[in-house]
Amino acid sequence: MQGPLGLYNYWIVIVLMMTGFYIVIARPNLIKKIVGLFVFQTSVFIFFITMAKVEDGTAPIIQEGVNLYSNPLPHVLILTAIVVSLATTALGLALVVRIRESYGTINEDDIHVQDEAS
Amino acid sequence: MEHLINIVLLGLLMLAGFAIVRTKSLLAVAMLTSIYSLLSASLFVVLDAVDVALTEAAIGAGISTILMLAAIALTSDEEKAPRHTPLLPLFVVIATGAALIYGTLDMPRFGDPAAPAHRHVAPTYLQDTPTAIGIPNVVTSVLASYRSYDTLGEVTVIFTAGTGVLALLGFRPRRRNTEDTGRKKLVILRVVAKLFFPLILLFALYVLFHGDYGPGGGFQAGVIFATGFILYALAFGLSNSQQLIPHQLLYVMAAAGVLIYGLVGIASMLLGGKFLEYQVLANDPVTGQHVGILLIETGVAITVAAVVLIIYYGFVSRRPAPGDI
Numbered sequence: 001m002q003g004p005l006g007l008y009n010y011w012i013v014i015v016l017m018m019t020g021f022y023i024v025i026a027r028p029n030l031i032k033k034i035v036g037l038f039v040f041q042t043s044v045f046i047f048f049i050t051m052a053k054v055e056d057g058t059a060p061i062i063q064e065g066v067n068l069y070s071n072p073l074p075h076v077l078i079l080t081a082i083v084v085s086l087a088t089t090a091l092g093l094a095l096v097v098r099i100r101e102s103y104g105t106i107n108e109d110d111i112h113v114q115d116e117a118s
Numbered sequence: 119m120e121h122l123i124n125i126v127l128l129g130l131l132m133l134a135g136f137a138i139v140r141t142k143s144l145l146a147v148a149m150l151t152s153i154y155s156l157l158s159a160s161l162f163v164v165l166d167a168v169d170v171a172l173t174e175a176a177i178g179a180g181i182s183t184i185l186m187l188a189a190i191a192l193t194s195d196e197e198k199a200p201r202h203t204p205l206l207p208l209f210v211v212i213a214t215g216a217a218l219i220y221g222t223l224d225m226p227r228f229g230d231p232a233a234p235a236h237r238h239v240a241p242t243y244l245q246d247t248p249t250a251i252g253i254p255n256v257v258t259s260v261l262a263s264y265r266s267y268d269t270l271g272e273v274t275v276i277f278t279a280g281t282g283v284l285a286l287l288g289f290r291p292r293r294r295n296t297e298d299t300g301r302k303k304l305v306i307l308r309v310v311a312k313l314f315f316p317l318i319l320l321f322a323l324y325v326l327f328h329g330d331y332g333p334g335g336g337f338q339a340g341v342i343f344a345t346g347f348i349l350y351a352l353a354f355g356l357s358n359s360q361q362l363i364p365h366q367l368l369y370v371m372a373a374a375g376v377l378i379y380g381l382v383g384i385a386s387m388l389l390g391g392k393f394l395e396y397q398v399l400a401n402d403p404v405t406g407q408h409v410g411i412l413l414i415e416t417g418v419a420i421t422v423a424a425v426v427l428i429i430y431y432g433f434v435s436r437r438p439a440p441g442d443i
Contacts, residue, residue, distance in 0.1 A: 012129075051235050052166070094287050
């Protein structure tokens with residue numbers, strides 16, 4: 001796709017990425033931060049999959065009568081990245097649960113106050 | 119038409135993203151995250167990445183949401199207002215976004231077949247897969263054969279995450295029927311769960327063994343397999359589902375999957391090939407590839423299923439700590 005619409009996907013990806021980034025740096029709630037990280041990660045997945053798309057191509061599963069396929073390599077990278085995102089989300093949430101048990105809160109501001117007081 | 123769906127889905131994704139920022143109730147945020155993930159899975163289907171879509175739907179929209187809900191149940195579901203004004207973060211975000219948008223200006227346009235990404239190794243994979251590997255799904259052939267070292271690393275990451283969650287949250291087996299009192303009324307859920315449980319497990323096996331020919335593979339199969347047990351635990355209580363699959367067995371399974379993967383590599387070395395060079399596993403190189411891919415995909419599925427269940431049980435078997443500030 002030519003013209004400015006050819007960059008539309010990338011721009012939306014950047015908006016999504018910055019949405020996630022904003023949640024991570026501006027919100028004190030730790031679970032919200034992990035959600036922000038998740039939004040950021042997913043936007044990167046969309047970025048890679050957008051780059052893999054070939055105009056008029058089809059899914060990279062070889063069949064007769066089809067000559068044009070989308071690029072399978074980014075698909076592989078992102079497939080495994082999604083699985084890693086599960087690993088990071090699970091570990092992050094486990095840490096949040098432990099922080100809540102020690103501090104009694106999952107609000108970053110409150111945790112700082114407690115750290116300074118002790 | 120494809121472009122229109124693409125544009126609409128991306129627009130909806132943006133709306134979901136903004137809604138996540140604005141929403142204060144964390145339960146609603148978890149559901150919005152699930153919607154966001156499902157939307158991106160639909161987008162992956164439009165963009166020809168069917169394997170990725172299957173994985174995103176199972177992991178992002180399914181398991182991640184369940185884990186978030188479990189973590190919210192253990193903490194609190196209200197978000198307090200931030201103490202600082204969001205001016206500085208807003209400035210940082212806008213500046214970074216502007217720099218990134220400037221960076222996209224010389225990117226190859228969407229769908230451009232002449233983009234550098236499509237001219238490097240990708241054509242080789244697409245051309246050689248039917249003859250050298252002998253399976254139609256190129257994503258599976260790259261994942262399990264050409265780049266099997268990466269995938270071994272990935273499985274180890276999953277295994278490490280399982281170990282990490284276990285170290286952080288531990289695991290406390292529950293005595294029978296201690297938590298089932300509130301669940302007695304869930305007749306509809308129980309009937310549906312009973313009906314779906316065998317079908318989900320069967321579908322997981324289909325996704326595993328059909329991964330060579332259509333979308334699917336070990337990662338997706340493992341997650342779908344685990345969802346079957348999670349559905350069972352939701353409907354019939356944790357203690358009953360733990361009788362179905364004891365946690366000692368889960369520990370063994372998590373390690374066994376990685377072990378199977380590694381042993382396939384060592385077996386191919388002993389048979390005179392390189393590490394994870396499947397051609398030597400059978401008389402015919404293509405059959406060897408088939409055997410190798412099937413074995414390592416099975417290993418991946420076993421580890422992923424076991425680790426997802428270990429993580430889930432770790433979260434739900436923990437009791438919430440009292441009081442919030």
